[in-house]
Amino acid sequence: MTDSQRLLEQAIEHQRGGRAEAAEWLYRAVLALDVDHAEANHNLGIIEIERGDLDAGLDHVRHALDQAPEVGGYWLTLVEGLLLAGRAAEAAEVMERARGLGLDSPEADALAQRITEAMAATPASAAAPLSSELTMPRPSTADDGSLLLTMDDGVRIHVPNDIDVLPTYLLLEREDWPEPEMALARRLVEPDDLVLDLGAGLGVYTLAMAHAMGQGSGRVLALEPVVESATLLARSLAENALEARVVLLQQAIGGGSDEVEIRVRRAARPHDLGDCFETRTVGALTLDELLADAAWPVGASPSLVRLDLAAGQLPAVLRAGERFFAAYDPLLMLRVAPDCDLGALRQAVETLGYALYRQVDALSALAPCGTAETLDARRRNLFACAPARAERLRARGLMV
Numbered sequence: 001m002t003d004s005q006r007l008l009e010q011a012i013e014h015q016r017g018g019r020a021e022a023a024e025w026l027y028r029a030v031l032a033l034d035v036d037h038a039e040a041n042h043n044l045g046i047i048e049i050e051r052g053d054l055d056a057g058l059d060h061v062r063h064a065l066d067q068a069p070e071v072g073g074y075w076l077t078l079v080e081g082l083l084l085a086g087r088a089a090e091a092a093e094v095m096e097r098a099r100g101l102g103l104d105s106p107e108a109d110a111l112a113q114r115i116t117e118a119m120a121a122t123p124a125s126a127a128a129p130l131s132s133e134l135t136m137p138r139p140s141t142a143d144d145g146s147l148l149l150t151m152d153d154g155v156r157i158h159v160p161n162d163i164d165v166l167p168t169y170l171l172l173e174r175e176d177w178p179e180p181e182m183a184l185a186r187r188l189v190e191p192d193d194l195v196l197d198l199g200a201g202l203g204v205y206t207l208a209m210a211h212a213m214g215q216g217s218g219r220v221l222a223l224e225p226v227v228e229s230a231t232l233l234a235r236s237l238a239e240n241a242l243e244a245r246v247v248l249l250q251q252a253i254g255g256g257s258d259e260v261e262i263r264v265r266r267a268a269r270p271h272d273l274g275d276c277f278e279t280r281t282v283g284a285l286t287l288d289e290l291l292a293d294a295a296w297p298v299g300a301s302p303s304l305v306r307l308d309l310a311a312g313q314l315p316a317v318l319r320a321g322e323r324f325f326a327a328y329d330p331l332l333m334l335r336v337a338p339d340c341d342l343g344a345l346r347q348a349v350e351t352l353g354y355a356l357y358r359q360v361d362a363l364s365a366l367a368p369c370g371t372a373e374t375l376d377a378r379r380r381n382l383f384a385c386a387p388a389r390a391e392r393l394r395a396r397g398l399m400v
Helices: 003-016 020-033 036-051 054-067 072-084 089-101 106-121 168-176 181-188 206-212 225-238 287-290 314-319 322-327 344-351 385-396
Strands: 147-150 157-158 194-198 221-222 246-249 259-265 277-285 302-307 331-335 356-359 365-368 381-385
Touching: 003 020, 003 036, 020 221, 036 054, 054 072, 054 089, 072 089, 072 106, 072 356, 089 106, 106 356, 157 168, 157 225, 168 277, 181 302, 181 331, 206 221, 206 225, 225 246, 277 287, 287 322, 314 344, 331 344, 344 356, 356 385, 381 385
Parallel strands: 194 221, 194 302, 221 246, 302 331
Antiparallel strands: 147 157, 259 277, 331 381, 356 365, 356 381
């Protein structure tokens, strides 16, 4: 039995058992080995359609049909997905093609009847959306002069109205945060989780993770010491009606001192060739102090802690969280620089009994970060966790 066959059988077993997340990860593992695997594409498409990710699901089902147009069930899934997406006219065209290829079954007849009913219930004016409705929303300028952009998950975010600010440039160009770990962060979060975003910046991760909690009772505790960034993040929370889910503190996370110095990009005039950064002194909390802060949700246990720290700060921050790590074992998401000292980073997390992990982009899952590995210059995030947390992530299909 090949690796693809073994993974496919495991995925089908998980899917039949109602464990969609684990099944999805395994189907993606199959596709990492064989991107044209028809059954993996089809079954992954079903999972995506069932959770409401219609465009991605329809794309996978179409790819399955391209590889195996003789499989009638693939045609039925595509028609069903198009009906769920409210695209009855397109569903009718697909059904006509399938009939022409010989598709004839009670299931096909039932879908054909549903198409007829959907077409009859669709006003002519709604059958063909205006072209403007098919384009991505254009960025708009907010009352405070910031730029209001929409990310891939529908979250709206306030950013500086300055193309020279890197987050603004990236979000305008990509229409989402381009780090591959963003998709994983959205999957890591569960509806009732507590997540810490320490060094939240403009809030791309804060907003994405809070949004991913859906209708659950989860909370995000975000720390951002820079007043300009914290102000824009507060506006983004209001824009997305997330104020009740996210607690925002204008503080830095530190290693023991009440204050720390940080470098902040200052507003530069056009063609200003001088240093565009300034040093500010800001208030700071340790992890143990955060645990005792009034903002800490009573009885909550953090599942994920994102740390965006300047180089060299991590060991002190971890040491200042002795009570925090004695009480909890969250997954750590660590922002790293291209010149990160991997050995020093590993040593810092191993003092907690944690191991270091990296994302396998093709699987959107975590894998151990080998001792001999050199850091990919494009890699901006690594992860660390204790064995018990690793087992829970494996059970969810989020770690290999």
